[in-house]
Amino acid sequence: MLLSPATAPEKLPSTSIWSRIKKKSKDGSDHIQTVTSNGRNSSSEPHQLALTRTRLVTLVYGEMETIRPLPSSYAELESLARNWINPPFDAYFALRIPTEFASKLAAADAHGPWFWVDSEESYSLATHGITGSRVEIFSDAPPPPADRPAPPVLEMPASFKLEMNKGEYVTLDVMMDSGKRDMAKTQHGTSISGKFRGELDVVHDGDMHKMEFVGTRLPIQAPEKPKNVEDDSPDKDAPTVAVAKRTIAKCTIHLLPPEQQYCDIMAGLSPHWTLGLSWPHAESSSENRFKFFLRVRPGGVMEHFETETITNKLVYQLIGDPEFVDATSIVNPQNSFAMPSKDFGPHIMKVLELLGLSMQARTHFMYNNIAAFSAHKYIAYRFLSPLEVAAAIDLSVTTEPCYFSRIFLVFRGILDQEIGDFGKSGEKEASVVDWKAFTGVTEAVKDESLFRIFETSSCELL
Numbered sequence: 001m002l003l004s005p006a007t008a009p010e011k012l013p014s015t016s017i018w019s020r021i022k023k024k025s026k027d028g029s030d031h032i033q034t035v036t037s038n039g040r041n042s043s044s045e046p047h048q049l050a051l052t053r054t055r056l057v058t059l060v061y062g063e064m065e066t067i068r069p070l071p072s073s074y075a076e077l078e079s080l081a082r083n084w085i086n087p088p089f090d091a092y093f094a095l096r097i098p099t100e101f102a103s104k105l106a107a108a109d110a111h112g113p114w115f116w117v118d119s120e121e122s123y124s125l126a127t128h129g130i131t132g133s134r135v136e137i138f139s140d141a142p143p144p145p146a147d148r149p150a151p152p153v154l155e156m157p158a159s160f161k162l163e164m165n166k167g168e169y170v171t172l173d174v175m176m177d178s179g180k181r182d183m184a185k186t187q188h189g190t191s192i193s194g195k196f197r198g199e200l201d202v203v204h205d206g207d208m209h210k211m212e213f214v215g216t217r218l219p220i221q222a223p224e225k226p227k228n229v230e231d232d233s234p235d236k237d238a239p240t241v242a243v244a245k246r247t248i249a250k251c252t253i254h255l256l257p258p259e260q261q262y263c264d265i266m267a268g269l270s271p272h273w274t275l276g277l278s279w280p281h282a283e284s285s286s287e288n289r290f291k292f293f294l295r296v297r298p299g300g301v302m303e304h305f306e307t308e309t310i311t312n313k314l315v316y317q318l319i320g321d322p323e324f325v326d327a328t329s330i331v332n333p334q335n336s337f338a339m340p341s342k343d344f345g346p347h348i349m350k351v352l353e354l355l356g357l358s359m360q361a362r363t364h365f366m367y368n369n370i371a372a373f374s375a376h377k378y379i380a381y382r383f384l385s386p387l388e389v390a391a392a393i394d395l396s397v398t399t400e401p402c403y404f405s406r407i408f409l410v411f412r413g414i415l416d417q418e419i420g421d422f423g424k425s426g427e428k429e430a431s432v433v434d435w436k437a438f439t440g441v442t443e444a445v446k447d448e449s450l451f452r453i454f455e456t457s458s459c460e461l462l
Contacts, residue, residue, distance in 0.1 A: 055130075061085045061137040070133060074123035081137050092274055092319070094118065094138045101134040102126045111279055112307065118277070152182035160200060160211075161329055169329045172202075174211075194218065247320035248276060249408075249459035250368055251393070254313050254361065256452040257296045261399060263451075265314065266291040268394040272324040278316035280304035290316075313364075318393070320459070327412045327461035331380050337430035338380040338414055338422035341373055347427055348381070348409070351435055355407055356445040357456065365456050372460045376413030380422060384408040386440040395455065402451040403444045412461040 055070035059081055066084060071077040078095065087093055096114040099107040106115045106126040114136070117123050127133055160172040176183065184192060198215015253265065269275065269288040282290040283306060292314055295303040300312045339347065345366065352362045373379060384392075389408045414422070436442075444450060 056132045058132075058134045059084060059137065060134065061139070070127065074117065074120045077117070077123060077135065081135065085137060085139070087139050091139050092276070094277065096136050096138055097126050098134060098136065101130075101132075103128045103130050112281070112309075116277055153184040154178055154180070154182070156183060159324065161326060162200075168334060169332060171326075171329055247322065247325045247459065247462050249273070249318040249320065249392075249457055251316050251318065251455060251457040252313050252364065252368075253315075254300055254454040255294070255296045255302060256300055256448075256454070257298060257399075258449050258451065260295065260297045261451075262293075262295050264291050264293055264398040265453075266396050266398075267316075269318065270392045272321040273318045273392055274321075276317035276319045278314075280307040280309045280311065280314070282316060325461065330410055330461055331382060331412050333421045333425055336380045336382040336422075337425045337427070337433075338378055338419060339427040339430070341376050341379050343427055344373060344379045344381070345370075347430065351430075352407070352456075355435060355439060355441050356405060357407070357454070361454065361456060365458070369458050369460075372411075377416070378414045378419050379411050380414050380418075381409060381411035383435060383439050384410060385438065389457075393457075395453070397451065397453060399451050402453060403447065404453050404455070405441055405445050406453075406455045406457075407439055407441075408455075408457040408459070410459050410461060 056067055057070040057077075059066050059068060061081075061084070064085075068080060071080055081095060082093070095117045097106070097117060099110050099113060099115055102110070102115045103126055105128060106122075109115070109125070115122070115126050117126055117135070155175060155177045158174050158176050160174075162170045162172065164170055186192060195218045196213075196215045197218055198213060201210075201212045201214075203210050203212075255263075255265075257263075266285070267282075267290055271288065274288070275282065275284070275290055278290070280292065282292055284290045293305055295305070297303075301310065302312065302314070303310055349362055349366065352365060357365070386406065389406050392408075395404065395406065445452065
């Protein structure tokens, strides 16, 4: 950081050579005599020079850079970065700090050349005790030009969630087509967006099938400031952007080959999911597709060539579309089980053992989710079937014969008034379910002559 005299406070003591004159005292020792601006002499110790520095951060996006004051919270940092580059709404967006610009604690905890910042805790760790930092904005799409008009919306998917009876939900997924009319705006150019309340009329009468909705748009409420974020900025009246929680699936892959070999692990995602973080860094082959090129050895050791990393597991995160991921329709009393969180931990460990997971894999699974489990008094959960998992993540490997074991847990916290709806779906009922048959786990999970792929995933529905 370059400091110039123009940036220094006016009351700093002068450091001119004429302001400090040494003369010999009678006893022969050096004595400092200071000549002040009014011509008086001041015999004292040298002044302590103090200069208050503003903590700065360099935001980097592609070849663009800008220097701003370092925000005091992660919410402010994300808001600052988004307002600067103005990315498309559906673009992937993440922040990372090179380890040489992060704190020593963050650099020691980083896996690779960057420390990824995605929460208040990680941001506090990365900026602890540093005077300045450098934040790189990682996105898969360039910001749209300000003068580019939005293309007309002629078709778009629509999802209707209907409660037929209490606790029984039906979801209708349709594709709406307007022909030539822009469905994003009215004839007067007003944008059609937001939440609506009204009546949906679904008619099936002979050969006539139609849906008609009549309603009104609800007023848009101003976002509330997160309670866990302290505002230390000098301008207390400045607007604060609340960052909504995202539904994130945490996925881990272990490979057990019968012999050393090269392979590609390829994944194709549903349009409702996008790739977030991954380690080692996944190679994007096309839209919603990524892969890992590896050399695997018996025992589970993998060599990732792109990052020159040796590891025993592949880790990646998927970010769910909030318009598609509906917690109450995915986990409800008709398809799930609920119990107190203090009983859920031991229960799920027993289920994972029945599904063939090793002690190390079970411990790693609990380590990844213990914070989410303990945040709720009651937890409702279920496992996804093999067809549901494949619809969300299509996983393949370039070797055969092989065996896939894919275990995907979805869960959510429930309130005291909801636990009564799970009266017939508790721990006792969950313990008698044949989870092996439900998740497709067979005895081939123990066949060491096969190339075995073990994927364990968890997703808290918010």
